[in-house]
Amino acid sequence: MSTTAETPVQTGLRQQVLVLYLASSALDARVVGWSTYDGTGETHPTTGDSDEPPYATGLDALKDGWRLFQASQLNPPHPGHEYDVSFLKHEFFFEKLV
Amino acid sequence: MPHPHRKHLLTSVQMAHFVATGAFRMDAVVPDEMNQQAIEVLKNGIPGVPYGTPLSEAFTDSEFVQRLVELPEVAGAIHSLVGPEPTVDHHAVHIRKAHEGEAQNLHGDAIIDVRTDAFDVQLMYYPQDVTLEMGGTLSVPGSHLRRTNESDTGRYQNLLGQTRLVCPAGTVQLLHHGIWHGGRKNDSDIDRYMFKIRFNPTVRQVRLWNTDDLYDDAVAAELDQSFPWYENATGRLEKYNRIVMWRAISGDDTYDPNYWVTRVSNRPQRVVSDRANNPHAKGKKEMA
Helix, strand or coil: CCCCCHHHHHHHHCEEEEEECCCCCCCCEEEEEEEEEEECCCCCCCCCCCCCCCEHHHHHHHHHEEEEEEECCCCCCCCCCCCCCCCCEEEEEEEEEE | CCCCCCHHHCCCHHHHHHHHHHHECCCCCCHHHHHHHHHHHHHHHCCCCCCCCEEHHHHHCHHHHHHHCCHHHHHHHHHHHHCCCEEEEEEEEECCCCCCCCCCCCEEECCCCCCCCCCCCEEEECCEEEEEEEHCCCCCCCCCCCCCCCCCHHHCCCCCCCCCCEEEEEEEEEEEECCEEEECCCCCCCEEEEEEEEECCCCCCCCCEHHHHHHCCHHHHHCCCCCCCCHHHHHHHHHHHHHHHHHHHHHHCCCCCCCHHHHHHCCCCCCCCHHHHHHHHHHCCCCC
């Protein structure tokens, strides 16, 4: 006997994704960057569309009902590359099902 | 290309600003009379230039562009950054159409480029007044030393303290090759034009500017500035990397006013002999 997962069409739910980049690995650190993707298709966020972050900290997003589903790991630098700068390190993915 | 007058070269403080931000901007530096002609010239296209053509030979068939790069302030800035007779890597006319639906992803041009003692510069010329609605180029101050490849940064939509270019007609900015940038969505009724030239240096980029103020305190202040989008810890590494770049272009490998490099490279080699543990030492005396 197998069960069949409900499809989005059946549930009517869609995923909205918020990506916050924080000033440190702490979830209550200040937001330094942000991206949003809207699975409902009702809004079309894009590059360079805002100078104001949606929340001041990652914790503020939790308080507003966003669910954290991924946080970047803390990896030591590769030997010899301790002073290199590259991608933003503290990336947190949140979702809302609407 | 004639050598620019010293008064048109960048100062050390302006160069330090470039090293910290990855950009140098000159508002309305191109005269109105040229801006009026520009749209028609750019619409008609600028003839292609083979990679590596010396600047003095690159635009002999493009009188407008020749005049642009010979404007005293523009020529002085180019000389200060990449030196005499750079080569033209490529050039391009960028048009963001009115109500164009898409923004470019945030990206660095070409491919990952980790040179610490040389850099290319991209000139961007805006012949029109650019409003926020017209989607002027997005760029991220202080992103040029990040080691990322092309559009791998495309996930980043907005960074705190980013620059969404709004400028008067005739503005020219010169950008470090590594800076994160992208054309924004044009929500206006006006097509937006930008003309870009990438320059490659042909000389070592050391003290090519007006160095009269080389040790001005404002140089150190520029190099030590932070940006709102920097993470707390990585922001310190940015300063380390700027000092490395400043040492390369100033030729002073001791410069380090805030000790970011000195502290972590201090490995003294002098060994102090310990007389108390030396059995061959004569005349050991207890201190009274």
